[in-house]
Amino acid sequence: MQRTTIGPSNRIVVVGGGLSGLTAALYLRGAGREVTVLEAAETPGGRVATETVGINRFDTGATILTMPELVHAPMSAVGINADEAARRLDLIDVDPTYHMRYADGTTLNLHRDIDDLAAAIADTFGNDASDGYRNLTDWLARLYDAEFDRFINRNFDSAISIARDRKTRTAAAQLVRLGALGKLSSTVGRHITDERLLRAFTFQALYAGVPPERARAVYAVIAHMDISMGVYYPRGGMGRVAEEMVAALTGAGGRCELGTAADRVEWDGNRVQAIGTSDGRRWPCDAVVFTTDTPVTRRLLGDKPTGRSRKIVYSPSAVVAHGVVPRSVTAGWPGGHHTLDFGAAWSQTFRELTARGGRGRLMSDPSLLINRPGLSDPDHSITAAGESVTVLAPCPNLDSAPLPWRELSRPYVHEVLAVLEARGYHGIRDTFEIAKVDDPGTWAAKGMAAGTPFSAAHTVRQTGPLRTPNLVPGTDNVVLAGSSTVPGVGIPPVLVSGRLAAARITGD
Numbered sequence: 001m002q003r004t005t006i007g008p009s010n011r012i013v014v015v016g017g018g019l020s021g022l023t024a025a026l027y028l029r030g031a032g033r034e035v036t037v038l039e040a041a042e043t044p045g046g047r048v049a050t051e052t053v054g055i056n057r058f059d060t061g062a063t064i065l066t067m068p069e070l071v072h073a074p075m076s077a078v079g080i081n082a083d084e085a086a087r088r089l090d091l092i093d094v095d096p097t098y099h100m101r102y103a104d105g106t107t108l109n110l111h112r113d114i115d116d117l118a119a120a121i122a123d124t125f126g127n128d129a130s131d132g133y134r135n136l137t138d139w140l141a142r143l144y145d146a147e148f149d150r151f152i153n154r155n156f157d158s159a160i161s162i163a164r165d166r167k168t169r170t171a172a173a174q175l176v177r178l179g180a181l182g183k184l185s186s187t188v189g190r191h192i193t194d195e196r197l198l199r200a201f202t203f204q205a206l207y208a209g210v211p212p213e214r215a216r217a218v219y220a221v222i223a224h225m226d227i228s229m230g231v232y233y234p235r236g237g238m239g240r241v242a243e244e245m246v247a248a249l250t251g252a253g254g255r256c257e258l259g260t261a262a263d264r265v266e267w268d269g270n271r272v273q274a275i276g277t278s279d280g281r282r283w284p285c286d287a288v289v290f291t292t293d294t295p296v297t298r299r300l301l302g303d304k305p306t307g308r309s310r311k312i313v314y315s316p317s318a319v320v321a322h323g324v325v326p327r328s329v330t331a332g333w334p335g336g337h338h339t340l341d342f343g344a345a346w347s348q349t350f351r352e353l354t355a356r357g358g359r360g361r362l363m364s365d366p367s368l369l370i371n372r373p374g375l376s377d378p379d380h381s382i383t384a385a386g387e388s389v390t391v392l393a394p395c396p397n398l399d400s401a402p403l404p405w406r407e408l409s410r411p412y413v414h415e416v417l418a419v420l421e422a423r424g425y426h427g428i429r430d431t432f433e434i435a436k437v438d439d440p441g442t443w444a445a446k447g448m449a450a451g452t453p454f455s456a457a458h459t460v461r462q463t464g465p466l467r468t469p470n471l472v473p474g475t476d477n478v479v480l481a482g483s484s485t486v487p488g489v490g491i492p493p494v495l496v497s498g499r500l501a502a503a504r505i506t507g508d
């Protein structure tokens with residue numbers, strides 16, 4: 001039996017209407033609780049949003065949706081079956097999931113289907129590489145099976161509780177046998193040796209905030225979720241995920257109050273008895289779920305500790321430029337919906353992005369993600385003004401490199417556009433009409449620690465039972481969800497975190 005909040009739990013306030021908060025709210029409503037989501041912004045979704053600037057729409061947060069069944073499940077909790085949830089989300093299959101472009105001119109399309117990808121790898125890298133990929137993909141599937149339900153998709157009360165559970169011990173032994181505690185690069189490198197191909201299955205370590213040669217092999221599951229389990233795109237934009245979740249919640253009698261920022265917590269001893277919002281209203285509750293980033297949660301909780309007191313190491317950040325480019329220009333570009341355009345440098349890039357103590361640097365030879373949703377969903381991302389194009393350049397967070405982003409942001413975007421121009425995106429430098437740029441300064445202004453939207457890095461000391469826990473010590477009725485807590489960062493983990501937070505209130 002997992003630990004839960006103490007005392008009554010009929011009225012729940014969820015602070016934050018991102019995907020973690022909406023998931024928690026749906027499960028809680030499905031379990032018969034009165035649920036109110038308080039969301040500071042005028043639209044739900046948080047870091048999974050679609051914004052209109054001018055006449056074009058842009059995905060301003062996440063662009064890669066994996067494991068949509070984790071969105072269907074909380075909708076099912078309020079009576080919307082998986083088929084109906086899938087119909088409402090109207091997901092487009094994105095295949096290839098990624099287009100890889102390497103500095104030497106090689107390209108590779110990462111297909112979801114194992115035979116298609118094996119054939120593409122054989123064409124580009126030869127039959128040995130293709131066989132190595134088949135072995136790798138089998139290993140990845142076994143890693144995922146041993147890891148997901150036993151270590152990611154469940155609440156842990158302590159490291160001791162893990163050791164006591166027989167099935168978990170068996171899964172842990174299986175992970176050790178699979179080499180999950182080895183280093184990511186060298187473990188994946190047992191199956192594939194070509195350095196370019198290795199990148200396709202290890203670049204995801206950046207999502208975990210750790211260089212592939214230092215990250216544990218256990219993080220290879222992200223590649224499995226991304227490549228083998230497929231990438232989807234909701235017709236109309238990523239923001240539709242939250243819209244459909246809100247519709248499901250309100251349709252089932254829950255509430256979602258937009259434009260309503262929590263700004264104070266009323267305590268009765270160790271219990272939160274109400275949340276106050278900046279419009280002067282008061283929201284009485286029996287329990288509260290905070291999905292805000294650590295600095296905001298800490299401010300709201302005052303002197304209550306939010307789990308770990310040691311200094312948190314944060315993931316790298318990103319500069320994200322959204323712009324409109326004429327179709328006559330984009331028509332000649334390489335790549336697809338999601339293109340990873342690698343520089344020749346690799347280990348050095350990770351060193352630059354993750355160096356600690358002010359020693360971080362901008363990438364000297366950038367690897368960039370280019371998103372063109374119009375290639376999957378032209379009706380919503382191509383207008384008379386042109387095609388919506390988003391360029392994401394990873395960069396150090398503000399702890400790693402406290403750069404003057406207010407002055408640096410636009411010149412850096414122009415530098416990145418010049419790099420892309422030289423790599424074959426002809427016309428981008430002169431025609432990319434900037435609609436919006438987010439950088440570490442803008443993420444910090446939204447309350448995100450160290451100016452990164454990717455929260456605490458998945459270092460060994462910040463993973464699993466060592467990550468900030470979702471029950472807040474010293475409180476009776478406060479639960480955390482979202483990327484700052486367990487299990488981690490990204491859409492699938494925060495959807496899981498919402499379910500785990502709800503289970504901390506409702507019990508098994």
Ligand SMILES: Cc1cc2nc3c(=O)[nH]c(=O)nc-3n(C[C@H](O)[C@H](O)[C@H](O)COP(=O)(O)OP(=O)(O)OC[C@H]3O[C@@H](n4cnc5c(N)ncnc54)[C@H](O)[C@@H]3O)c2cc1C
Nearest residue numbers: 016018020040046047062063064261262453482483490491
């Ligand atoms: C540019 C970018 C690209 C990304 N790419 C991907 C990707 O491709 N695939 C992927 O899986 N993940 C990606 N991610 C990560 C993923 O989007 C996040 O990990 C996840 O969406 C975080 O969800 P959350 O619920 O924890 O937080 P949020 O989505 O941030 O939700 C928290 C909510 O709380 C609200 N809030 C804050 N303060 C208050 C307050 N005082 N009162 C009330 N509400 C408040 C915020 O407005 C926000 O809506 C990306 C993120 C970014 C920013």
